[in-house]
Amino acid sequence: MKLRRGDTVFVVTGKDRGKTGKIERVFPDRGKIVVAGAHKIRKRVRKTATNPVGGTVETFAPIDASNVMMVCPSCGKRTRIGYQKKGDKKVRVCKKCKASIDTK
16 A cells, blocks of 8 residues: 555545545555544444543545545645655655655
8 A cells, every 4th residue: 555644645535525634544454544524423422430531533534546536745746656765765655746756
């Protein structure tokens, strides 16, 4: 999966189409991600020792990674992600402006 935690993405399809947010969690085996501000659900929880009240909790559910596009940190456009070899490292690059996405 080319997306990583902390990347800014734009939701392309679904009920939250047009929203932008940061990736909070990544599930590469399922091909899903959790985006802050997208796909909010209400979940009913039972009373427990850690949650003595119980009731309804709002949380963000995973969405498919194919439903989002990366927002390039340098040019600010929605883009696809490519790879380039720099020395002995493989870094992610923006397909539009060819700038490196990985700042590490």
